[in-house]
Amino acid sequence: MKKDIKKVVLAYSGGLDTSIILKWLGDEYGCEVVTFTADIGQNEDLAPIKEKALKLGIKEKNIFIEDLKEEFTKNYVFPMFRANAVYEGEYLLGTSIARPLIAKKLVEIAKQTGADAISHGATGKGNDQVRFELGAYALMPDIKVIAPWREWDLNSREKLLAYAKKNDIKIEQKKGKSPYSMDANLLHISYEGLILEDPNAAPEKDMWRWSVDPKDAPNESEIIEIEYKNGDPVALNGKALKPHEILDALNRLGAKHGIGRLDLVENRYVGMKSRGCYETPGGTIMLKAHRAIESLTLDSGAAHLKDEIMPKYAELIYNGFWFSPERLMLQALIDESQKHVNGVVRLELYKGNVIVLGRSSKTDSLFNVDFSTFEEDDVFDQKDADGFIKLSALRFIIAGKNGRKII
Missing domain, CATH: 3.90.1260.10 (Argininosuccinate synthetase, chain A, domain 2)
Structure with a gap:
């Protein structure tokens, strides 16, 4: 497979993992790397990401940074909220709903640049690898996917930092404890x-x-x-x-x-x-x-x-x-x-x-006070409830007459 990959589009955040992946792809696959960074409202300055990619040897024409906030909200978040979607009773799917859009853009850029493959920094333990790759295969069935975390042995932060130091990849390290x-x-x-x-x-x-x-x-x-x-x-x-x-x-x-x-x-x-x-x-x-x-x-x-x-x-x-x-x-x-x-x-x-x-709602309210009021009304005959209840209970009545006991 490695010899078949001439160009790959990497979902690039500029952080530790994807900066190392950028270098690793070139070393392991000997391929040209295209970077894609999505602005989906993470409230970060993305300009340094371009500068970092340039310093790591990526050609300017191969650096894609796109503002997707409107598309993300209109075509992904809003449709999901029409469904009142909540996972396992609590989670509002904030990470999950962003992944198909990123996968879509990775595929679009792959087609635009003639890339053979896409790559991401999701680990083999997580959900994101599945989300990225299912989305990519759905939109481009023949696309190849490179998932470094499932290939390399850089399986700890210490090994990643050592790789970065060895290859002169500058990683910003904040003082104090590691971030979440x-x-x-x-x-x-x-x-x-x-x-x-x-x-x-x-x-x-x-x-x-x-x-x-x-x-x-x-x-x-x-x-x-x-x-x-x-x-x-x-x-x-x-x-x-x-x-x-x-x-x-x-x-x-x-x-x-x-x-x-x-x-x-x-x-x-x-x-x-x-x-x-x-x-x-x-x-x-x-x-x-x-x-x-x-x-x-x-x-x-x-x-x-x-x-x-x-x-x-x-x-x-x-x-x-x-x-x-x-x-x-x-x-x-x-x-x-x-x-x-x-x-x-x-x-x-x-x-x-x-x-x-x-x-x-001026046009679409189904709340009709004439029917729902607790005061006197002229539209609801309360005697109708007698037949309604008896018909609803008919199967219970028949079963009871047949000698069946509930408890």
Whole structure:
């Protein structure tokens, strides 16, 4: 295989692992390396990444840095939130949903540059290797994938640093303890490793990067309004915004009020349990708001069906099957359900909590006070309930007359 690889596109972050991979690919495969860096809202200055790639011998024409914040939010995050997707009851899939977009761009650049292969820095223990590669194979079945962590023997931080020193790869080392393994994008930031490898150890207070401790959040609550159209947020406090602008604004509001922290032990697709901590402030607000507007505008049968399929949909995203036929089928069903999910949700943010204060829809509300009122009405005949209950209980009645006992 090595002799067949002439050019490879590397998902490049500029960090320790991918900087070493960049050099290692040239040494082991003797191939030309193209780097791709995605700006998906990780809030980092990406200019030094280009300079670093140049210093490591990458031609300027082979360095790709793309701003994908809008595409990420509009075409990946928002469709996922239409489904109210939550993995294992808690995780809002912040890392999972970014991987198919990166895989898509790796393949596009491979086609554009005539590359034979793509490469990534995901380890053989993690979910990301699966997500990157399933996405790539779905979009380019003949693409070759180089996963150094499954090939080399540089299986510790010490060996990586020694390799970097030997090959004059400059690695910025911060004073103090090693950082957590982190992943950030416009939807969330995650933390793994160090003390978190003990699931009984509480996260260190200085670990959290985005949000204030709920106990230290403002003592005054803040009320906001989110407007929805076809299941997607389109305006915040009456101001129309682009998808990535809304998510960014909700992140800042949520972080200010200590919203969106999560400490989770999850089941990885490769079979092991892992412990991670997450901050998803804007996403936590969006989930609460979306369910609130759906409660007003979505038919009960459609709402219950969505809740039934949601765990499967979330699992598909977590496991890397974003481009699978079954996810696309479920997405079509979900999107069909959102045609009348229009209106405004009013929320109160306070010390880690998102509280629904109200929801309204001028065009699509299914809440009819004439039917639901506890006061006198002229539209609902309460005597109808007698036959409704007896028909619902008919099978119990027949079984009972036949001598069958429940308990």
